[in-house]
Amino acid sequence: MNTITIQVEDSSVMNGLKKVLRSMNGVVIVPTRKKKKTGIEEAMDDIRHGRVTEYKSAEDMFEKLGI
Template sequence: MTQLVLNIEDPKAAAALKKIISMMNGISISKPKRKTSYERACEDIDAGRITYCESVEDMFDKLNS
């Protein structure tokens, strides 16, 4: 199965394009798969967007600063 990804800025154009595509045989429109919280958390770890805390008090100190 071949997939084609389109990025369309104008919502009116997107609606018209969806209507045209839905009329074609053998072509379907699927919604993009949303990432789970776990997948987003793993991406944060890989990108280094994490904070280490020694204790609960340390965590609250970092949150308040």
């Protein structure tokens, strides 16, 4: 079994491309799976997108959280 990966930049051609590939004997379209991010990748993504809050101390954090 051979595998080929095709990267399609124009999503408008996807339906036609899939139709052509399905019509070919012996060709199977394998659904893509999103790669799950590791914890450090998620943390770095949070930093890049500004989803981080900084506090001066733990006491400051608890005070601002109302705990």
